[in-house]
Amino acid sequence: MAMNRPPLSFITLSFHSVLLFGVGCLCESVPGMYVLGDSLVDIGNNNYLPLALAKANLPYNGVDFPTGIATGRFSNGKNTADFLAEKVGVPSPPPYLSLPSIFGKLSSSNAMVTGVSFASGGAGILNVTEELFIQSISLTKQVGYYSLVHEQLVQQLGSDEAQAHLSKSLFVVVIGSNDLFNYFNKNSKASKEYTPQQFVDLMVSTLKGLLKRLHGLGSRKFVITGVASIGCCPAQRKDSATGDCNVEINTWSMKYNDGLKALLHELKTELSDIHYSYCETYDVLNNLVQHPETYGILEIKKACCGCGSNLKAEFPCTPISTYCSNRKNHLFWDLYHPTEHTSSLFADSIYSGSQQMTFPMNVEQLVNV
Template structure:
C-alpha cells in the first residue's frame, strides 16, 4: 500500500495531476489601467498614480478609499454584477489565495499602466500589460500546484478575459514631450508600434489559455477634463480624439484577425467610443448637468490631477460625468455600463454556459489617468 501511494505521488508530481478535484466557477481575469484598477496601486508604495486618499471611494461600501479611481464602482464592477460574475480582487490584495482565485478570478489592472512598458514611467511604479501578463503566469503556477495541470488548463480556458488599456500610451506617453516616444515616432509609426505590441501580447495570452477574450477600445480621451483645461478653448482636443479613433480601427482589425487565426479562440473587440461620446456630448439626455469639469477639484486651481482631502466636491455627484480630471463618476460608469450591456448584448453567465461559448465579459471604458 505504501509503495502504491508513493507511485501516485510521483505521478502527481510528473504529470501535474491534482489531488483535489476542482468544481470550478466561471471567473474573469482583467488586464487594464486606472479605469479597472481595484486596488493594486495601493500596494505599490512608490507609485504616484494613487487613489488612496479621500474622497476616492466615498460612494462605495464604507466610503473609504479602496483603490478605485472614482467615487464608486468601475464599469467592470457594474457589468460583472449584472452578469452574475464575481468581482475579481486585486492581484496584490494580501488576502488573495488559490481558493480566492478559483472563486473570483484576479484583477491585474494598474493605474498609470499601458500597453507599452515605457508608458507612465513618471508614475515610478505601475504594472504595464507585459508585467500583468507575467503576474498572470505566476497565478497559473499557483493554480496548477493546487488542482493539477489538467483541471487548471480547463479552469483557465473556460474563464473570461478582459484587456482594456491604451489611453495612457497616448496621454501619459506619446502626447507628453517628457517621454522619448513623443519625438521618436509620428502618429502613424507610433500607432504601428503600439498596436503591433498589443497583437504580440494577445498571442501570449492565447498561449496561456485565454480563449474567450474581449479587448476594449478607447473613448473620446480628448474630452476628459484634463485635455479640455489644457486646450486654449476649453473644448475637446480633436487631435487626441482622432488618435483614439485610429487606435480603435487598427486594434479592431488585429483582434478580429486573431480571432480567425488562433485555434479555439473567441476574440472580440469592444468599441465603446460612441457610447462614451454620447454621454459626454449629450449629458442632459442621460441626466447629467456637467460633462466638462471634475466633481472633485481644488477650487480654481486646475488641473489638480488627483482628488485630495483638501479638494472641494460638487453639490450633487450624480450630475457630473467626471469624478476627477481623468476618470468618470460612479453614476457615469453606471450609465456607460448600461449602454455597453445593450450594445454588446452581455448576458448573465447562467444563461450562456449551456450554449456555445462567447466572450460575455465585464469591460472597462475609455479615458484614463
C-alpha cells in the same frame, strides 16, 4: 430495496464543480474574471506600489463605495470592472498584489479561482508610461503575473480542470489611454522616436503578442475595450480657452481603435478557438458627451472632485479638494476618470450593448459561446 447510487467519482466531481463554479447559471457560465488594464479598472494594486504617483487611496475617492472609504479605485464608488463582475455573477476580483505569498511565490487562494485583477493606474501597453507615473504595472508585467496565477491554478485544480475553468472565464483588457496621453505629453520621449502612426502601430503589435501569450496560458474569452474619446476628459479640456476636447489625441485614439479591431480580426483568424467582445468605448463616451441629459448628466466638462478654477482639473482628487454634492449628474469624477454612474453606463454597453457598440457580440452573448 437497494437504491441506485452514482459512482463515487461522480459525487466527487459534482462536489468539486459546486466549489469551483458555484451554484446558479450565471456562475456556471463565468467561473472567473481576470482583469488587465489601467486606472479605469484598477481596484487597488497601486496601493502596494510605494513609488507610484497614480494612487487613489485617499479621500474623497470611495465616498460612495459601500464602505465609504478609499480603496484604490479612481472613482467615487465602483468602477467598470466591479459592475461587469456583478453582471456575470462573480465577486470583484481582488488586486493581484494583495494575494498571499510564501517566500515570494503565490500560496493557494480560493480567490484566484473566481478571478484576479492585475490592473494598475498609469499602466500602458508599452513601458513608456512610467515617464509620467514613475511606477505602475505595465501590461507586459501584468501578463507575467497572470502566468504565475495560471501556474498556481494548475497546481490547485490539475491541468485539465484548470484549462476547462479558464476556457469559460472572461479576460477583460482595458488599456491604451496612458500610452496616448504619454505620447502627446509635451515632454514625451516617445514622440521624438516615433511618428504618431508608428507609435499606434507599435501599441497594436505589442498588444497582439501579449494576447497570444494569454491564449497560450489558457485564455479563450476576451472582453476588450477601445480607447475612449480621452481628449474630452477635464485634464485635456482645461488646455483649451473654451473647454473644448483635444481633437488631436481623439483622432489618434480612433486610429488606435481601428488598428485594435483589425488585430482582433486577425487573431480570430489565426486562433479559431478565441472568442471576443470588443466595445467601442469611443462612441459610448461620445454619446454621453453629446446627449448627457438622456442619462441624467448635467456636467460634462468639469471634474466633480479636484482643485483649480479651470474645470477643477489642476490636481487629482485628494483630501484638500472639493467635490460635488450630486455625483450622478457629473460625467467625470476627477480630471481623468468617470464617476461611478458613468462607469455603470460603460458596463451596461460592454455587457448588453447593441452591435453598433459591441461586436461581434456583447458580453451577455460571449458567456454563452
